[in-house]
Amino acid sequence: MANVKLTNVVKRFGVFEVVHGANIDIKDGEFVVFVGPSGCGKSTLLRMIAGLEDISGGEIAIGGKVVNDVEPADRGIAMVFQSYALYPHMSVEQNLSFGLRMTGNPKADTERRVKRAAEILRISELMERRPKNLSGGQRQRVAIGRAIVREPQVFLFDEPLSNLDAELRVQMRVEISRLHKELGTTMVYVTHDQTEAMTLADRIVVLRAGHVEQIGRPLDLYDNPDNIFVAGFVGSPKMNFIKGHIVGRGAKEVVVELAGAEKTRITQPLTDAVPETGSKVIVGVRPEHFGIAGEGDADLAVAIDVVEHLGGTSFLYARTADGEDVVIQRDAAKVPDTSEVTVSIRKSYLFDEKGLRLR
Amino acid sequence: MRYRNATAYRFLTPYLLIFAIFWVWPIISSFMISFQATRTVPWRFAPGFNWGRLIGDPAFFNALKNTLLILVIQVPVMIALAMVMAVLLNSPLLKARGLYRFAFFAPVVVGEVAYSAVFRLMFSLDFGIVNKLLNTVGLPKIDWFSNVTPAMALIMIAVTWRWAGYNAIILLAGMQSIPEDVYEAATLDRVSKLKQFFFITLPLLKPVIVFCAVLSIIGTMQLFTEPFLITERGGPGGGTETLGLLLYRQGFRSLNFGYASAVAYTMAGLAIAITLVQLWLTREAK
Numbered sequence: 001m002a003n004v005k006l007t008n009v010v011k012r013f014g015v016f017e018v019v020h021g022a023n024i025d026i027k028d029g030e031f032v033v034f035v036g037p038s039g040c041g042k043s044t045l046l047r048m049i050a051g052l053e054d055i056s057g058g059e060i061a062i063g064g065k066v067v068n069d070v071e072p073a074d075r076g077i078a079m080v081f082q083s084y085a086l087y088p089h090m091s092v093e094q095n096l097s098f099g100l101r102m103t104g105n106p107k108a109d110t111e112r113r114v115k116r117a118a119e120i121l122r123i124s125e126l127m128e129r130r131p132k133n134l135s136g137g138q139r140q141r142v143a144i145g146r147a148i149v150r151e152p153q154v155f156l157f158d159e160p161l162s163n164l165d166a167e168l169r170v171q172m173r174v175e176i177s178r179l180h181k182e183l184g185t186t187m188v189y190v191t192h193d194q195t196e197a198m199t200l201a202d203r204i205v206v207l208r209a210g211h212v213e214q215i216g217r218p219l220d221l222y223d224n225p226d227n228i229f230v231a232g233f234v235g236s237p238k239m240n241f242i243k244g245h246i247v248g249r250g251a252k253e254v255v256v257e258l259a260g261a262e263k264t265r266i267t268q269p270l271t272d273a274v275p276e277t278g279s280k281v282i283v284g285v286r287p288e289h290f291g292i293a294g295e296g297d298a299d300l301a302v303a304i305d306v307v308e309h310l311g312g313t314s315f316l317y318a319r320t321a322d323g324e325d326v327v328i329q330r331d332a333a334k335v336p337d338t339s340e341v342t343v344s345i346r347k348s349y350l351f352d353e354k355g356l357r358l359r
Numbered sequence: 360m361r362y363r364n365a366t367a368y369r370f371l372t373p374y375l376l377i378f379a380i381f382w383v384w385p386i387i388s389s390f391m392i393s394f395q396a397t398r399t400v401p402w403r404f405a406p407g408f409n410w411g412r413l414i415g416d417p418a419f420f421n422a423l424k425n426t427l428l429i430l431v432i433q434v435p436v437m438i439a440l441a442m443v444m445a446v447l448l449n450s451p452l453l454k455a456r457g458l459y460r461f462a463f464f465a466p467v468v469v470g471e472v473a474y475s476a477v478f479r480l481m482f483s484l485d486f487g488i489v490n491k492l493l494n495t496v497g498l499p500k501i502d503w504f505s506n507v508t509p510a511m512a513l514i515m516i517a518v519t520w521r522w523a524g525y526n527a528i529i530l531l532a533g534m535q536s537i538p539e540d541v542y543e544a545a546t547l548d549r550v551s552k553l554k555q556f557f558f559i560t561l562p563l564l565k566p567v568i569v570f571c572a573v574l575s576i577i578g579t580m581q582l583f584t585e586p587f588l589i590t591e592r593g594g595p596g597g598g599t600e601t602l603g604l605l606l607y608r609q610g611f612r613s614l615n616f617g618y619a620s621a622v623a624y625t626m627a628g629l630a631i632a633i634t635l636v637q638l639w640l641t642r643e644a645k
Contacts, residue, residue, distance in 0.1 A: 099548025
């Protein structure tokens with residue numbers, strides 16, 4: 001086990017800088033998920049930790065040792081690839097033992113490690129099969145098994161579940177979580193799926209366009225996002241954003257009026273600098289923070305377009321008077337039967353025009 | 360559905376007619392001719408005449424021996440060389456890759472007569488650059504055209520020069536279809552580049568190598584141009600005569616079409632047999 005420390009890590013492809021000075025400190029035994037949209041640099045960061053991409057600037061240390069110029073095999077890491085990267089001409093057993101056999105590891109030790117990995121992942125009965133004769137989930141287990149036999153200090157996962165169907169993804173997610181508990185090894189996991197990030201991570205690193213936007217525990221990011229990007233990325237369905245402007249201010253609070261809804265005024269306590277009256281702001285409301293009219297800080301009239309019933313919960317797809325789309329979460333039993341309804345805003349977040357959180 | 364099929368076949372009819380007349384019929388016709396005595400006019404049906412002669416004909420066995428010798432030596436050497444070329448062409452370190460790919464492929468598009476003339480010149484006893492180079496490094500001149508062993512070597516060198524690049528391009532295409540992350544996984548497994556080649560690239564390329572080998576075997580069984588043009592009709596004294604050349608000599612010089620047809624069918628049969636053996640030896644384990 002080891003910690004991983006990225007200090008001002010920069011990656012350039014030619015003249016294009018794709019990672020702009022990332023600082024991330026991953027503790028020993030921690031499960032950290034890099035999450036962000038396509039092209040945000042999360043896989044590049046992971047490949048730089050693995051040594052599969054050169055580091056253009058900054059420093060990466062694993063277990064306190066700077067590894068910028070250390071060969072991938074000597075970094076004490078093992079990686080699970082998105083496409084599994086299994087050797088198609090070898091059996092499962094050969095896939096697991098290949099690396100150890102090639103490096104002259106003692107046969108008894110190789111057998112012990114392969115047997116242990118197979119038992120952990122429950123693939124002992126598949127050992128003679130070739131990858132083409134395995135299901136997606138089984139292939140993923142073998143790929144993880146190949147990482148386990150290396151007995152690494154750090155596991156790296158590059159979108160390992162993105163090729164699986166929805167049901168299998170949930171199943172494998174639980175398996176990986178169980179594996180982390182069992183092995184206690186440091187794990188770095190890359191995904192674009194915020195649900196995976198929320199369910200697996202001890203801490204999440206949210207990336208956008210090569211910048212680290214925020215690092216924190218899943219619920220901290222959910223409850224206390226630093227900016228509009230993190231607020232929108234974490235949570236499903238995503239947070240609703242409604243334009244507004246400040247109509248009143250006190251020493252430690254502001255009153256916000258929502259666009260197109262003169263009667264909807266929200267009072268927000270602020271501990272930082274209070275913006276000027278008239279400043280444009282964005283109010284963020286999570287779908288579950290809409291309540292029955294009169295229950296919250298302010299009421300908002302909306303027109304419902306579509307209702308999705310998911311059993312216990314329903315999602316109301318609606319528009320404000322100003323034409324902004326909002327998603328409202330409701331208990332199935334409390335879904336209104338009219339298209340024009342008034343909902344309350346029980347909790348909201350305030351962002352300035354640049355998208356930074358006003359606290 | 361039946362109507363749609365009929366329409367399709369009506370559109371195909373012109374092609375199928377030409378295919379039947381110029382492809383299917385010659386195959387059937389030559390097979391029938393192989394059972395006829397064609398040295399005298401009129402031809403007469405004599406099943407044992409050509410096939411019987413084949414079994415005891417020293418010229419046939421000489422041509423068969425030469426063809427198989429070229430096959431056994433030249434094909435493996437050429438495929439090994441093509442593999443080395445493909446690995447080099449696949450290297451990310453190589454600059455101007457497109458230029459090299461074209462250069463390696465170019466011999467295939469060069470006219471056979473032109474390249475044969477250049478080879479004759481290059482290997483000429485007194486004026487050839489090859490002998491001059493041999494002299495420069497202190498080796499004696501070789502009379503490539505008057506002795507059997509150098510003449511056979513010359514044929515093999517020429518065929519290898521012409522087709523190695525072609526095979527290299529096919530192997531390169533196969534290599535590029537192997538996903539990069541398999542190699543990355545091996546790199547993380549501390550597997551050296553050399554071991555990656557022998558334990559990952561070669562096994563995964565096996566179907567492509569077999570394809571190249573089958574094409575080369577068929578090509579060598581039909582070998583004609585090089586012994587005809589470079590070593591002047593299989594010279595010296597039939598030392599480089601191949602089955603293809605024997606067929607030509609019998610069919611179009613002696614106008615003995617029956618015997619030429621028997622030789623043609625023997626060539627095709629041998630190519631099929633060797634290919635089947637090879638496919639069987641390299642079959643995928645279940």
